[in-house]
Amino acid sequence: MDQADFVHMVRMSEHASADNSRAYRRSVAAFxxxxxxxxxxxxxxxxxxxxxxxxxxxxxxxRLALVWALLGAGGLLWVSLRAxxxxxxxxxxxxxxxxxxxxxxxxxxxxxxxxxxPPIHKVTxxxxxxxxxxxxxxxxxxxxxxxxxxxxxxxxxALDRPRFLAVLAHEYGHLRGDHGRFAAWIYxxxxxxxxxxxxxxxxxxxxxxxxxxxxxxxxxxxxxKTFALARQDEYEADRIAGKLLGRDxxxxxxxxxxxxxxxxxxxxxxxxxxxAAGNPLPVGPYRSMxxxxxxAPDAAFANDALRQALxxxxxxxxxxxxxxxxxxxxDATPTLPEWSRGNALALLGPDAKRWVAHFDKQWCRDxxxxxxxxxxxxxxxxxxxxxxxxxxxxxxxxxxxELARLKRxxxxxxxxxxxxxxxxxxxxxxxxxxxxxxxxxxxEDREGKLQLLHRLWETGSSDRYWAARTALAELETPRLxxxxxxxxxxxxxxxxxxxxxxxxxxxxxxxxxxxFSQIVRHDLSSFELxxxxxxxxxxxxxxRCWLVRKNLREYPQRRAYLVFVELPGMDDESRYHLxxxxxxxxxxxxxxxxxxxxxxxTLQQIERSAFEPIYSR
Numbered sequence: 001m002d003q004a005d006f007v008h009m010v011r012m013s014e015h016a017s018a019d020n021s022r023a024y025r026r027s028v029a030a031f032x033x034x035x036x037x038x039x040x041x042x043x044x045x046x047x048x049x050x051x052x053x054x055x056x057x058x059x060x061x062x063r064l065a066l067v068w069a070l071l072g073a074g075g076l077l078w079v080s081l082r083a084x085x086x087x088x089x090x091x092x093x094x095x096x097x098x099x100x101x102x103x104x105x106x107x108x109x110x111x112x113x114x115x116x117x118p119p120i121h122k123v124t125x126x127x128x129x130x131x132x133x134x135x136x137x138x139x140x141x142x143x144x145x146x147x148x149x150x151x152x153x154x155x156x157x158a159l160d161r162p163r164f165l166a167v168l169a170h171e172y173g174h175l176r177g178d179h180g181r182f183a184a185w186i187y188x189x190x191x192x193x194x195x196x197x198x199x200x201x202x203x204x205x206x207x208x209x210x211x212x213x214x215x216x217x218x219x220x221x222x223x224x225k226t227f228a229l230a231r232q233d234e235y236e237a238d239r240i241a242g243k244l245l246g247r248d249x250x251x252x253x254x255x256x257x258x259x260x261x262x263x264x265x266x267x268x269x270x271x272x273x274x275x276a277a278g279n280p281l282p283v284g285p286y287r288s289m290x291x292x293x294x295x296a297p298d299a300a301f302a303n304d305a306l307r308q309a310l311x312x313x314x315x316x317x318x319x320x321x322x323x324x325x326x327x328x329x330x331d332a333t334p335t336l337p338e339w340s341r342g343n344a345l346a347l348l349g350p351d352a353k354r355w356v357a358h359f360d361k362q363w364c365r366d367x368x369x370x371x372x373x374x375x376x377x378x379x380x381x382x383x384x385x386x387x388x389x390x391x392x393x394x395x396x397x398x399x400x401x402e403l404a405r406l407k408r409x410x411x412x413x414x415x416x417x418x419x420x421x422x423x424x425x426x427x428x429x430x431x432x433x434x435x436x437x438x439x440x441x442x443x444e445d446r447e448g449k450l451q452l453l454h455r456l457w458e459t460g461s462s463d464r465y466w467a468a469r470t471a472l473a474e475l476e477t478p479r480l481x482x483x484x485x486x487x488x489x490x491x492x493x494x495x496x497x498x499x500x501x502x503x504x505x506x507x508x509x510x511x512x513x514x515x516f517s518q519i520v521r522h523d524l525s526s527f528e529l530x531x532x533x534x535x536x537x538x539x540x541x542x543x544r545c546w547l548v549r550k551n552l553r554e555y556p557q558r559r560a561y562l563v564f565v566e567l568p569g570m571d572d573e574s575r576y577h578l579x580x581x582x583x584x585x586x587x588x589x590x591x592x593x594x595x596x597x598x599x600x601x602t603l604q605q606i607e608r609s610a611f612e613p614i615y616s617r
Contacts, residue, residue, distance in 0.1 A: 006220055006223075006224050006316070007316060009221065009224035009225065010224045010227045010228065010316055013224065013225050013226075013227060013228040013229075014227075014228040014231075016228075017228040017229070017232060024228070024229075025182065025229070027225070028186060028225055028226055028229055029182075031221070031222060031225050032186060032189050032222070032226075034218070035189070035218055035222065038214060038218070039080055040080075042076050042079065042080045043077065043080035043081070045073075045076060046073045046074075046076040046077035046080060047073075047077065049069055049070075049072070049073035049076075050070070050073045050074075050077070052069075053066050053069050053070045053073065054070070057070065079211050090122065090124075090136070090146075090148060091124055091126075091132075091134055091148050091150045092124070092126065093124030093125055093126040093150055094124060094125045094126075094355075094358065095122060095123065095124050095125075096123050096124070096125050096348070097123075100348070100349060101123075101347060101348045101349045102349065103346065103347045103348075103349065104123070104151075104347040104348060104349075105123075107165055107168065107347065108120060108123075108149070108168065108172070111165070111168060111169050111172050111244065112172065114244055115169075115172060115173060115175075115176040115240055115244075116176065117172050117175045117176050118145075118147060118175055119147065120133070120147050120148075120149045120172075121146050121147050121148065122146070122147075122148050122149070123148075123149045123150075123151065124148065124149070124150050124151070125150075125151055125152075125153055125348075125355060126150050126151065126152050126153065127152065127153060127154070127286070127359045127362070127363065128150075128152040128154070128155075129152050129154040129155055129158070129257075129260075129261050129264055130150070130152045130155060131149075131150065131151050131152055131155055131167050131168065131171055132149075132150050132171060133147060133148065133149050133150075133171040133172060133174055133175065134147075134148045134150070135147050135148075135174075135175065136148060147175065149168075149171065151168075153286060153355060153356070153359055154264070154286070154289060154293070155167065155257070156343060156344045156345050156347065156348065157286075157289060157290045157293045157294075157343050157345060158256070158257070158260045158293045158340065158343065159253060159256065159257070159340050159343065159344055160340035160341055160342050160343060160344060161342075161344045161346070161347065162245055162246075162249050163245075163249055163250075163252060163253035163256065163340055163344075164253075164344035164347070165244075165245055165344075166241045166242075166244075166245040166246075166249050166250045166253045167241070167253055167257070169240060169241040169244045169245055169250075170237045170238055170240070170241040170250070171237070172240075173236065173237030173238075173239075173240035173241060174233055174237050176236075176240060186226050186229060186230075189222075227316065227319060230319035231314075231319050231320075231321060233319075234319060234320050234321055234326070235321065235326070235329050238250060238254075238326055238329060238330060239329070239330070242330050247330045247331060247332050248332055250330055250332075251327045251330050251332035251333075251334075251337075252337035252338070254323060254326055254327060255306060255309075255323070255327070255334070255335075255336070255337045256337050256339065256340060258305065258306065258309045258323055259297055259302050259305045259306055259309075259336075260293065260297065262301075262305040262308075262309070263297050263301060263302075263305065264289075265581075265584060265585060266301075266305075266584075267301070268285075268289060268292060269285075269585075270412070271412045272285045272288065272289075273374055273538075274378075274409060274410065274411065274412050276371055276374040276375040276378055277375070277378040277381075277382070277409075277410045277411070279375070280372070280375050281364075281368075281371070282363070282364040282367055282368055282371035283364070284357075284359070284360020284361065284363050284364050285360070285363060286356045286359050286360050286363070287356055287357075287360055290343075290345075290356060293343070294343065296339045297339075299477040299478070300470075300473045300474055300477045301473070302336060303336060303472075303473045303476045303477050304469055304470070304472075304473035306334075306336055307469075307472070307473070307476075308469075309322075309323045309324075310322075310323060310324045310334055312324075317576070366540075367538070369537075370537050370538040373534060373537050374534055374537075374538070377530060377531070377534040378409065378410060380527075380530065381406050381409050381410060382410060384406060384527060385403060385406040385407055385410065388402060388403040388406070389403055392419075392422070395426075396426060396427075397423040397424070397426045397427035397430040397432075397433055398430075398432070400419045400420070400422055400423035400426070400433070401419070401420070401423050401430070401432045401433050401436060403416075403419055404416035404419040404420055404423075404436055405436075407419075415440075416436070416440065417437065417440035417441075420433045420436045420437035420440060421437065423436075424437065429455065429458075429459050431456060431459050431461040431463050434452050434453075434455055434456040434459070434463075435456060435463050435466065435467075437452055438452050438453060438456075438470060443479065444479055444480070444481070444482070446474060446475075446479060446482055449470075449471075449474055450471060450474070450475075450488065453467045453468075453470060453471045457495060461557075462555045462557065462558040462590075464495070464498075464499040464502070465496070465499040465500065465502070465503045467495075467499075468492055468495045468496035468499050469496065471488075471492040471495075472489070472492050472493060472496060475488055475489045475492065476489075502554060502555075505554045506552050506554040506555050506558070506560070506591070507591070509550075509552050509553060509554055510550055510552065510560055510562070510591065510593050511593050515562060515595065515601050515605075515609075516601075516605070516609040516610070518550055518551045518552075519548040519549065519550055519551070519562065519609075519610075520548065520549050520551065521548065521549070521611055522547040522548055522549050522561065522614070523549050523559065524547070524588075524589075528587075528589065529614065531587050532547070532586065532587060532588065532614070532615075533614065533615050535585070535586055535587060536586075536615045537615070537617075539578070539582065541567050541568075541569070541570055541578065542565055542566070542567060542615075542617065543566045543567065543568055543616070543617050544565070544566040544613045544615065544616045544617070545563065545564065545565050545566075545613060545614055545615040545616075546563070546564040546565075546606055546610035546611065546612075546613050546614065547561055547562070547563055547564075547610075547614045548561065548562050548564075548610050548611065549561055550562050550593075558590055558591075559588075559589045559590035560590045560591050560592070561588055561590060561591070561592040561593075562592070562593050562595065562610075563582065563583075563586065563588075563592050563593070563594040563595070564594075564595055564596075564597065564601065564606045564610050565579065565582070565594060565595070565596050565597070566596070566597045566603065566606075567596050567597070572598065575596045575598070576596075578596075579594040579595065579596055580594070582594045
């Protein structure tokens with residue numbers, strides 16, 4: 001099934017669900033039953049052939065056809081049993097019990113009573129900024145379920161108790177009542193088919209080929225047909241959380257999670273790795289993360305992060321609706337929330353610091369090799385910065401901007417304003433210097449920031465989108481003694497719309513054309529390449545990486561890239577999310593589209609057309 005057919009089937013399912021929810025659910029159940037019928041039919045056929053062939057062979061009737069029938073029936077029986085008994089690994093994390101965290105388990109018990117949900121069989125604490133309930137099949141397609149609740153320690157640090165309980169109520173809401181049981185059964189079935197599809201992908205032989213043919217027909221259609229059900233379930237879980245903790249609390253939790261998650265990715269983790277400059281041994285991040293999350297995010301960053309989140313539309317890459325759709329479905333206003341007062345760590349009991357120390361120690365152990373490599377790379381950064389700093393009197397604007405960037409690599413709080421100002425003396429309209437100087441100005445110097453952003457816009461560079469976003473974030477942020485400038489806000493909003501249209505054309509050109517057309521070898525300097533390789537080394541699942549530059553007609557001077565990665569041992573959903581994270585976080589001097597070696601493009605196409613790998617583990 002191609003993407004257009006998948007989208008069409010999802011839309012048809014959404015319409016069917018809206019027109020008659022009961023009829024839609026019956027059709028989903030019937031289509032799920034078709035999969036069971038195929039598995040059971042194959043099992044019955046295999047058993048029937050074996051019952052016919054084995055007695056003949058035992059009576060000495062050895063014929064080649066009977067031997068082939070025996071082998072085929074054995075293969076079919078094996079595939080059928082694998083389908084019926086797909087096994088799943090339990091979620092990673094440290095198991096906690098009611099003895100460890102009595103307040104947490106008491107809260108879970110109250111939520112369970114109110115929504116009449118099933119028991120939670122296992123609760124684990126993880127290092128992710130997330131919380132989730134997974135209902136894993138106990139016996140594959142045969143049925144049964146084990147409910148696992150995973151709670152991220154960073155989420156407990158970021159949210160106060162009411163907002164965190166709203167998150168738990170949302171997750172528990174997926175398991176509520178009869179509708180929840182039906183949705184959970186479909187979810188488990190979908191998970192089983194996904195795992196089976198992945199496990200059979202590399203099998204060979206006629207039985208495997210026939211099975212893969214059915215899976216290629218059935219699984220995409222099952223995913224599309226159940227998509228509307230999964231999305232409805234997200235809205236229903238939000239509604240339950242709003243009913244138990246309050247709509248405003250639930251909406252505020254959604255917004256705060258979005259903003260603080262963006263801040264962790266954009267600011268915290270980069271700053272933490274900078275600590276490797278002065279520490280040859282790894283430093284755990286969670287103690288400092290706890291202190292950082294106790295503070296309010298920068299107002300301009302928060303405004304921009306919320307605006308970007310609210311612009312995103314619900315799409316078919318994720319069954320979760322967009323942030324705007326979720327908040328509006330709660331009859332709440334999508335605005336910047338008041339920040340959590342305190343955190344929810346008390347739910348872990350009086351010894352919550354023990355868990356912070358535990359995950360700090362685990363992080364140091366897991367990242368020891370990458371930290372050592374990063375420490376060595378930052379040593380080269382220091383040497384390069386010292387070489388550039390020795391001749392600033394003769395340095396070009398580009399050299400001064402590079403020196404400022406290197407100093408920030410070594411110390412995120414380094415004062416580099418003078419370097420950017422000197423660069424602008426050498427080249428008054430140098431875009432990188434204008435962009436770098438903006439965040440160096442004082443918060444109250446709105447006029448100075450807007451003047452720099454206006455100059456950056458007038459250069460006509462590919463930084464226009466960033467300039468408009470930054471200007472609007474500044475104008476939306478209340479500043480003591482400064483009135484709202486409606487005229488400037490209107491001007492920059494129009495500019496953002498123009499820049500957004502141009503960015504969309506550029507992105508369509510980067511992602512929509514043939515992967516291997518208009519590409520050349522990457523243009524990174526040896527220093528930029530070493531920086532990228534250092535970041536790739538921290539991505540544990542990555543085996544190899546290729547990098548090419550894509551020439552864009554929309555922005556001929558923009559450095560844009562395609563990144564191809566080999567991610568063995570991961571399912572496609574995990575690969576998708578990892579690639580999106582790499583797009584956000586890789587230090588490349590331009591936008592990048594990250595693609596994994598799979599069906600399109602294949603590993604063979606990448607090896608043939610993307611030149612040599614830039615990184616191999």
